Structure formats: structure tokens, C-alpha cells
Amino acid sequence: MNELRDLYQQVILDHYKQPRNFYRLKPATHHAKGHNPLCGDEVDIWLDIQDNIIRDIGFTGQGCAISTASASLMTEALRGKTLSEAHQIFDEVRAMVTTDTQLTSPAGKLMVLAGVRQFPARVKCAMLAWHTLNAALNHQTKPVSTEQT
Amino acid sequence: MSSSMINTQPRLSHEFDVGSVRQDFPILNTSVHHQKLVYLDNAATTQKPQAVLDALTHYYQHDNANVHRGVHALSERATQAFEAARETVRHFIGARHAQEIIFVRSTTEAINLVAGSFARPRLKPDDEILITEMEHHSNIVPWQLVCQQTGACLKVAPMDDQGILQMHEFEKQIGPRTRLVALTHVSNALGSINPLQEIIHLAKSRGAVVLIDGAQAVAHLPVNVSQLNCDFYAFSGHKLYGPTGTGVLYGRAELLESMPPWQGGGDMIRSVTFEHTEYNDIPYKFEAGTPDIAGVIGLAAAIRYLENLGLGPIHAHEQTLLHYATERLSNLPGLRIIGQSPQKSSLISFVMDGVHPHDIGTILDGEGIAIRTGHHCAMPIMDHFKVPATARASFALYNTTEEIDALVSGLNHVTQWFGK
Ligand SMILES: Cc1ncc(COP(=O)(O)O)c(C=O)c1O
Numbered sequence: 198m199n200e201l202r203d204l205y206q207q208v209i210l211d212h213y214k215q216p217r218n219f220y221r222l223k224p225a226t227h228h229a230k231g232h233n234p235l236c237g238d239e240v241d242i243w244l245d246i247q248d249n250i251i252r253d254i255g256f257t258g259q260g261c262a263i264s265t266a267s268a269s270l271m272t273e274a275l276r277g278k279t280l281s282e283a284h285q286i287f288d289e290v291r292a293m294v295t296t297d298t299q300l301t302s303p304a305g306k307l308m309v310l311a312g313v314r315q316f317p318a319r320v321k322c323a324m325l326a327w328h329t330l331n332a333a334l335n336h337q338t339k340p341v342s343t344e345q346t
Numbered sequence: 347m348s349s350s351m352i353n354t355q356p357r358l359s360h361e362f363d364v365g366s367v368r369q370d371f372p373i374l375n376t377s378v379h380h381q382k383l384v385y386l387d388n389a390a391t392t393q394k395p396q397a398v399l400d401a402l403t404h405y406y407q408h409d410n411a412n413v414h415r416g417v418h419a420l421s422e423r424a425t426q427a428f429e430a431a432r433e434t435v436r437h438f439i440g441a442r443h444a445q446e447i448i449f450v451r452s453t454t455e456a457i458n459l460v461a462g463s464f465a466r467p468r469l470k471p472d473d474e475i476l477i478t479e480m481e482h483h484s485n486i487v488p489w490q491l492v493c494q495q496t497g498a499c500l501k502v503a504p505m506d507d508q509g510i511l512q513m514h515e516f517e518k519q520i521g522p523r524t525r526l527v528a529l530t531h532v533s534n535a536l537g538s539i540n541p542l543q544e545i546i547h548l549a550k551s552r553g554a555v556v557l558i559d560g561a562q563a564v565a566h567l568p569v570n571v572s573q574l575n576c577d578f579y580a581f582s583g584h585k586l587y588g589p590t591g592t593g594v595l596y597g598r599a600e601l602l603e604s605m606p607p608w609q610g611g612g613d614m615i616r617s618v619t620f621e622h623t624e625y626n627d628i629p630y631k632f633e634a635g636t637p638d639i640a641g642v643i644g645l646a647a648a649i650r651y652l653e654n655l656g657l658g659p660i661h662a663h664e665q666t667l668l669h670y671a672t673e674r675l676s677n678l679p680g681l682r683i684i685g686q687s688p689q690k691s692s693l694i695s696f697v698m699d700g701v702h703p704h705d706i707g708t709i710l711d712g713e714g715i716a717i718r719t720g721h722h723c724a725m726p727i728m729d730h731f732k733v734p735a736t737a738r739a740s741f742a743l744y745n746t747t748e749e750i751d752a753l754v755s756g757l758n759h760v761t762q763w764f765g766k
Binding site: 200201204205210214235236237238239259260261262263316318319322 | 379700701702703704705708709712719720721728734735763764
């Protein structure tokens, strides 16, 4: 099935098997926890932000291929970005996985997440790390749940 | 009731012809992602035979009216069909009296009824409710609520790493303060069948009241509540080839009579003034408001369908599927079956090295194969086995060994996708 091939692209499988930036930052200036109660996925996003720039970003937790790869790709894409760039990338990724309209696409590798669009049941997996990032940036203390929005 | 509602041919009970059974289920011809549907999520809900669909349509086309309150012809017919359904259920589970059958919305509602109307008014601080480690959330949370409300405490009997209830521990946990023992007949996440006869005997000999969650049992095993000698038995119509929105609480008459009503409204009263209300007799005391009349009539049609095939032959067919699937899945490298009780109902929970259950589910779905992935509303079981989730294939009377071959082939593809 071609849609499956779009979903489980080599890049996704690679980031699932070998997640990048899979560590906890100590100390972290920003942190949040995310949880998908339906499948048990858990993610922690850790950031070091100085002068509005993401100096370092890591994640820990466990999840399916889509949520793990999405978190891994996210950390790669955001390191060194300014906060406003990060917000823009978040918006682009969300638009890409949830709508059919082709807005400006996020740069580079993040495009591989577009395959999720064909699998409505998996959009939450792809977005878990991103919503958790948002919570971390907003210093939200309550864990993010995919089932509360 | 009209005979057009029963469109199944009588079959000899010793033969089970799965090919002809499949023709009774129109949805099995559906395709999913351009592939033939292989439906292996029966523990979540079962598909409905034509006889049930016909019963629903027939009711709405010919008999629809409210029950227990009209003098007109349709109301009489609806009432008769509704009460006949109660008798069908009584016979199906071997209850002594039809008034011991209460129609509710689901297993969940049945358990909440007992929690609210039996446990809550009776339990005192430090009284105990005993459940097991393998319960569905719907047989955990209502008791936690009762404990918060009454000061009673919840005890949990452990299972071992095969998914078998540890009887000696269970026995130790039943103490002088144990008022209620609530456990599942069959575990939805593991398949384990609990030794009810022994458990109920033990619990009752120590003076506890026993509730059985039969959600995963009634479609797969013959159940007789009188022989079991349990006090309450709960199940859902939708897991029994019947409509959603229907469930049954069996309760021993003396207990039901001693319990206050659960919800107030129409049908559950004998007379109402603003000063005083006299309640109706059981079962009506517990059936406030207009019930799911069509659903209950559909449930009765499902039960007749099952009785016609025979629970014995159904059980034998499903056990053949279970053994075949267990053998084939055990041979897949990196696959681990969670729940290895020798007494098992026809479902297999499993995990695969290096692949999250969610991804297994998506890849199988791409091949038209429906399984369940997740924690199966039994998070304590996931904790016991230290997994966040499992994949679960659950078999019903219409499944075939060819479908299990399709599952195995799909799982091989999963391994190919995720192979090193
Ligand atoms: C063992 C068990 N108990 C209770 C339930 C709850 O059933 P329902 O959702 O129909 O109320 C289920 C359904 O998944 C179950 O498997």
C-alpha cells in the first residue's frame, strides 16, 4: 500500500530506530511532559533557551515510530532557531499533518511527516512532541494530553 | 413475535459450518483499503448477524411504541417483545426468574448500578472490596468511587506472569471485612478464564457477595448463573453479536429487592405524590425511563442466533482458532504472547521486539486486518507486564484459519518494515 510507504519512510524508520538528541538536558530552562493515554506514549521535551534562541533541545520517553521519529526530527529542526522561527515551524508542521491545503511547507526533512495526513488515527502520534514543545515554551506545568484538546 | 425475525436455518449442534455462518454477517463482505476485511477485534465489539439487523428493522417498521404504558396495539406488541427478550436472556444465562434480569446500557452501567445501589449504602469504613489485578477499568473505577464515598478499602488479588489469578493469594485476601468480591469471568487483555466455581464458593463461604464481569465470557462460553451461584453477573449486548447500547445485570432477587433504586423516573414507580413515592417491583425498580426497546429486542435475536448454533460448538470452533493462532504466532521471531493461561478464551495479546503496537495496528490495517492496540482499558495489566500497550487479535465464531494466516502474513510484513 503506497500510503503506508508514505507513512513509514526510511527517514522515519531511521529516526525511530536511532532517535537523535535523545537525552535530558541538565539544567533545562524549559521543560514539559506529554502523554497519549490511548497508546501509552510518553515524551519529555527539554530546552535550553538563551536570548530567544534554542541553544539545545532534547527529548526522552517512549512511543511508536511516528511519535518518536517526529520528536527526533523536531529536535534536529529546532536547534539554533529563534523562538519566532520555532513557532512558525510548529504552525507549518501542524498545517501539514492536519490539513490538505499545501501551505508553505516546513523546511527539509520535516516533510516526511506529511504521510501522516492519510492516517487520521495517527495525527496525534505525530503531533504529541510538538504540542509538548508548545507547552514547554509557554511554561505550562500541567502535562499535555492528546485527549484534552 | 413474528417469525420473519428468525432467518437462520436450524443447524445440528455437532456441526459447525463457518462458511455458512459467515454468510449471516453482511459486514464481512466489506473491503478495507481495497482488501477483504479480516475482522479480529471482536473483544472490542462483535459484528451483527442479519437476524439482529432484521429484528431491529422489523421492530421499527411494525411494532414501534413505548413499553409498559399504552393500551393500544403497538404498545402491547412492543411490551410483549421487550418482556419476551427478558425471558430469552433469563434462559440464556440460566437465571431462575425473569425479574432477576435488568436491562441496562452496558456492562459498565451494570457494575455502576451495583456500586451505587448495593455497595454504597451498605459499606462502612474499613469494609473491604476485593477485585483482581486483571480487571477492566469498568470493574475498578466504580469500586474506587464507592471506597471514596464510604471509607471502605479496595483490595487487589494478584495474578502471576502467565496471567493466572493466584488462588492462594486470593484466598488470603478474603477476610472477615470482605463484603464484596468483584472479578472478571474472562480477561479482555489476556484471555485468561478465571475458575469461577472455586472462587465463588470460597467467597460465599466467607460471607461475601460476588459480582462477575461477564463482558468477555457470554459470547464464548456457556454461562449458568444459578450453577455458578454468583450474586450479580454483568454483560454487554454489543460483545454478544447484539446492538450497542444494551447490557444486562443479573442479580439475585432477594438482593435486588433489598436495594434502593438507582435512578429515579418513569416506569420505576408504583405511585408518586409529592410527599411519597412507592417504588415498582424488580426489575422495573431499576429500569427508570424509556429503555432501549429496539436494542433489547435485537439482543434477544442475537441470543437466539447463538443458541441456534450452540455455545458448545462455538466454543470448540474458537478454541481451534486460538490453538492454531497461538502456534503460528509463537513461531514468529521477536513476538511475545502476553497471557499464557492454559484456560484461555479466543484472544491473543502480544508485543513485538522493536515495534510499537500502534505501528503493528496501522500496518495490519493497510492489509484490511482489524486488531486492537493499546492498553485495552486495563492499565494495571500493562503495568504488571511492564509494557505500555499490546496488540490484540480476538476471534469470534465467524473467523477462519485463513484469516489467521492473513494475520501471520501481515505480521511478517511488519517485521520486514521494521527489520534492522
Ligand atoms: C472485561 C470487560 N469488562 C467490561 C467491559 C466494558 O464493557 P462496556 O464498554 O460495553 O460497558 C469490557 C469492554 O471492553 C470488558 O472487556
